[in-house]
Amino acid sequence: MYNESRGRSETRFPDTSHTMPQPTPPESLSWQGDRLGSLKLIDQTLLPTELKIIDCQNADTVWEAIKMLRVRGAPAIGIAAAYGLCIGLKTLPTNADLDAFRTRLDEVAEYLASSRPTAVNLFWALNRMKAKAESLYHTGNVPAIWDALFAEAQAIHDEDRHICRAIGRFGQEFIKDGSTWLTHCNAGGLATADFGTALAVFFTAAESGKTIHVYADETRPLLQGARLTTWELMQRGIQVTLICDSMAAWVMRQGKIDGVVVGADRIAANGDTANKIGTYGVAVSAKAHGIPFYVAAPVSTFDLTLTSGSEIPIEERSAEEICEGFGKRTAPEGVRVYNPAFDVTPSELISGIITECGIISPVNRENVERMVKTLH
Ligand code: MRU
Secondary structure, eight states, X not given: OHXXXXXXXXXXXXXXXXXXXXXXXXXXXXXXXXXXXXXXXXXXXXXXXXXXXXXXXXXXXXXHHHHTTSSOSHHHHHHHHHHHHHHHGGGSOTTOOHHHHHHXXXXXXXXXXXXXXXXXXXXXXXXXXXXXXXXXXXXXXXXXXXXXXXXXXXXXXXXXXXXXXXXXXXXXXXXXXXXXXXXXXXXXXXXXXXXXXXXXHHHHHHHTTOOOEEEEEOXXXXXXXXXXXXXXXXXXXXXXXXXXXXXXXXXXXXXOOSEEEEOOSEEETTOOEEEETTHHHHHHHHHHTTOOEEEEXXXXXXXXXXXXXXXXOOOBOOTHHHHSGGGOOOSOTTOOOOXXXXXXXXXXXXSXXXXXXXXXXXXXXXXXXXHHHXXX
């Protein structure tokens, strides 16, 4: 029966991605010009049917792009916010004094911070930018501080590329040639500067010559898995099979999955991890089936100010995303809806956290603190 169902699904959804490698996908974010330039973003809400680049010329456009998930994924949100701060400063006259500069910087930072609550990379990037400015206020040299802030945003962007590659190198050690993996949501190049976190593990394994197969959960309600993860994996020539979220446990029971890798939006000091809604269910299923469950995330995703996952703020989004996703009404008008965008996976369900500095395993407070502090 299992083979029969496997055969049917492969006939209906022929997977030819491995025979047709595509060019590397375009960058999710890029900056054009000097410090008075603009931020170009792939509008991820339109993928995979339309590849449109939006040009953010003011802080409102950046805020809206983050809020509406045109740019999404924890590291990408942080990078967008850092550039967004530079864009918000453009309303200042070129001869602005230090007080005006400082007031505007705080105002834009607070505004951008209000766009989404869960991914800590947003606040991490804004705080890093503010700390850079604060370290230079004593000079009183506004143009120089402005230049330094722009350089800081570029550094955040550039560092993320190296971080993704390092996560990929550490994580690919877990991937055996010929193995099959499951991922949830999109933690790929679109969600970062270029290579992803969870998907970097697969990309690096493939680059090192391993043949792998990835099952992608579609990720209700906004379908980041169906729309973005499959697109990226196919673009890079990795075999991918799309499943509905509700199929993951059954696919594990059928023995099709060797391991799970997902990304993260915020990791508390004890290792409890917030990620896209549905991740917790995947972790519970993986535990029940004896399948290793890994989280891949940069150190900037850890929030050591929170002792456990119960303190992580969970974004709630509109009812329309569930009842009228992508323009089609799928539930009665007026139905009560609950739409948390993230959930928290307790650390005891996580086999290891793959960071740019190495692997945290077992996942506990002591090991998390040791790893995060190596970078500070
Ligand atoms: O709501 P989204 O699409 O921004 O949620 C994204 C996720 O949950 C990702 O898994 C996470 O941000 C890691 S991205 C490297």
